[in-house]
Amino acid sequence: MGNFIFHIETIDPMPADIREQYEMDMDALASEIYDTRFEVDENGNATTGYPAGPQWYRSVLAVAEFRGAEAVEIRFHPIELGWRMPRSQRGTPRLAPEPLAREIIEHWPNCRNPSARKSVTRVEWGFGGQIRNDCLDFGFGNLRSHR
Structure with a gap:
């Protein structure tokens, strides 16, 4: 439901057009290209561009239960992707504490398509071992439980 797996810093080989764009040799590592693409601090954390902010490392994992073709329950699990963690650990989804x-x-954000929830009878948010089952609206303004 957003960024889920964010391992762009370590995927080799990087495409040739990216290497050409940043004038990098064909044997340059993905991490070297990343460091050239974005300004990084001494720990390899981006200080400019989209990876610099924590919002890029937060997301939600949705787990849906179906009966036939009908979604009857959706659980949303807030996850974080290791913003400011070592490069080898950034991008790995973990349940957010x-x-x-x-x-x-x-x-x-609120669901932009209210008709998408017509057949869903239960939506839950799970975090820290707790479940909120008042989220049928997929949003946060006027949450109500089961239809």
């Missing part, structure tokens, strides 16, 4: 999970949930 409190209070980050609450922050992710509270800032998650």
